[in-house]
Amino acid sequence: MTELKKDQENHQQQEQEQEPQSQHLCDFCGNNTALLYCRADSAKLCFTCDREVHSTNRLFTKHTRWLLCNLCDSSPASILCCTESSVLCQNCDWESHNKQLSLHERRPLEGFSGCPSVSELLSILGFEDLGKKELLYGGDGSYGFSDWVIWDTPSVVSLDDLIANNDSEHNFQAIGVPPLPKNRNAACGKHKEEILSQLRELSKLEPNSGDDQDETVPTIRFQSMEPVQNCPLRFKGLGFMQNSDQHVVPSSEGSAFHWHGDTGEFADQGFSSSLADCFIETKCLLPDRDSDVCDASGGGNEEQSHHPPTAETFQMVPKVVHRELNSQERETAVSRYKEKKKTRRYEKHIRYESRKARAETRTRIKGRFAKMDYRDSSVHQ
DNA sequence: GCTGGACGTTGTGGCTCATAGTAAA
DNA sequence: CTTTACTATGAGCCACAACGTCCAG
Numbered sequence: 001m002t003e004l005k006k007d008q009e010n011h012q013q014q015e016q017e018q019e020p021q022s023q024h025l026c027d028f029c030g031n032n033t034a035l036l037y038c039r040a041d042s043a044k045l046c047f048t049c050d051r052e053v054h055s056t057n058r059l060f061t062k063h064t065r066w067l068l069c070n071l072c073d074s075s076p077a078s079i080l081c082c083t084e085s086s087v088l089c090q091n092c093d094w095e096s097h098n099k100q101l102s103l104h105e106r107r108p109l110e111g112f113s114g115c116p117s118v119s120e121l122l123s124i125l126g127f128e129d130l131g132k133k134e135l136l137y138g139g140d141g142s143y144g145f146s147d148w149v150i151w152d153t154p155s156v157v158s159l160d161d162l163i164a165n166n167d168s169e170h171n172f173q174a175i176g177v178p179p180l181p182k183n184r185n186a187a188c189g190k191h192k193e194e195i196l197s198q199l200r201e202l203s204k205l206e207p208n209s210g211d212d213q214d215e216t217v218p219t220i221r222f223q224s225m226e227p228v229q230n231c232p233l234r235f236k237g238l239g240f241m242q243n244s245d246q247h248v249v250p251s252s253e254g255s256a257f258h259w260h261g262d263t264g265e266f267a268d269q270g271f272s273s274s275l276a277d278c279f280i281e282t283k284c285l286l287p288d289r290d291s292d293v294c295d296a297s298g299g300g301n302e303e304q305s306h307h308p309p310t311a312e313t314f315q316m317v318p319k320v321v322h323r324e325l326n327s328q329e330r331e332t333a334v335s336r337y338k339e340k341k342k343t344r345r346y347e348k349h350i351r352y353e354s355r356k357a358r359a360e361t362r363t364r365i366k367g368r369f370a371k372m373d374y375r376d377s378s379v380h381q
Numbered sequence: 382g383c384t385g386g387a388c389g390t391t392g393t394g395g396c397t398c399a400t401a402g403t404a405a406a
Numbered sequence: 407c408t409t410t411a412c413t414a415t416g417a418g419c420c421a422c423a424a425c426g427t428c429c430a431g
Contacts, residue, residue: 350392350393351391351392351393352391352392352393352423352424352425354393354423354424355391355392355393355422355423355424355425356392356393356394357393358393358422358423358424359392359393359394359395359421359422359423360393360394362393362394362420362421362422363421364394364395364396364420364421365396365420366395366396366397366419366420367394367395367396367397367419367420368394368395368396368397368419368420368421369393369394369395369419369420369421369422370420370421371420371421371422372421372422
């Protein structure tokens with residue numbers, strides 16, 4: 001632990017040293033602090049200009065943007081250091097964490113594309129407990145994304161956990177797991193204040209800012225919550241996938257999903273691993289969005305959909321709990337599982353006695369079956 | 382629809398080896 | 407606290423008869 005403290009202190013010192021040069025201005029307007037990086041444009045942008053630039057046509061919406069690295073302020077951040085709440089590019093991450101044999105908890109970050117609304121940006125950046133209203137007015141009362149989007153809720157470890165927790169009114173939290181602190185995944189890095197400030201400005205520009213209809217619309221009704229200007233919206237890793245290929249599959253079916261690299265699909269393969277469950281809970285519980293723009297088969301999503309999800313991907317995808325749709329499915333799945341558990345046979349079951357009899361008389365070499373002529377030849381010798 | 386041949390798949394048990402977990406030094 | 411020794415567990419291997427499917431006659 002002391003090593004961790006020293007590590008943190010070193011980082012703080014390092015940040016303080018770099019602070020003066022970290023304020024880069026937006027390449028577009030030249031006024032605001034640049035917080036995002038667009039690789040396709042090789043440009044550092046503020047949130048307002050990012051919206052302006054990337055909403056002009058569909059092609060631009062495909063550009064993936066990242067937060068700027070908190071250390072060098074010149075490269076896209078691909079690592080979130082949860083310990084020090086900073087976002088770092090690969091080089092800076094290597095420099096700072098490798099040098100010091102860091103014990104920091106780090107996660108991969110990916111960018112976002114499309115034209116996310118302020119609310120969605122809040123969610124992407126880990127301010128899910130801060131609705132757009134709170135952002136605008138600092139108000140209370142209204143509920144925002146946090147009520148519907150749950151980041152990294154403790155995943156269900158097994159179906160037994162579900163059953164053990166059966167009485168909790170479909171609360172998917174596994175037993176024995178302490179509640180997580182809010183906002184623990186805030187992925188905004190060091191420039192939190194500046195980000196909030198820019199988002200505040202951005203939200204004022206949105207047509208329905210302050211409208212009651214807006215933020216009270218839960219995430220599960222994404223279909224009615226079109227991103228600004230109907231731009232295709234995709235969050236990669238950081239936020240949530242909003243995609244037409246999000247098949248609704250009951251997560252508690254007792255199914256493991258295996259990735260088919262060639263088709264880019266999951267296939268049901270029996271009982272689920274906890275890892276797959278985590279993913280299913282999020283990926284599959286999201287409502288379908290019949291967007292022709294984001295069509296998995298053809299539209300601009302191959303990059304994401306045809307790569308097998310890594311453990312990091314699983315870790316990064318936030319948990320979105322669909323409270324209505326899943327309750328019935330869960331109940332039926334649990335009852336099916338219970339029924340199956342009753343009739344489960346642990347002892348070995350011989351299906352073909354004749355094969356057993358045959359196997360017992362077979363010639364063996366070190367336990368392995370040997371060819372018949374081996375016995376013959378040994379007899380002859 | 383029935384028959385028979387060809388061909389691919391499945392299941393069987395004992396042993397070895399790798400791995401994880403535990404206890405002792 | 408670390409290292410070593412021991413134990414438990416499970417996957418994989420092997421050959422081949424039985425089984426299942428397909429197809430032509």
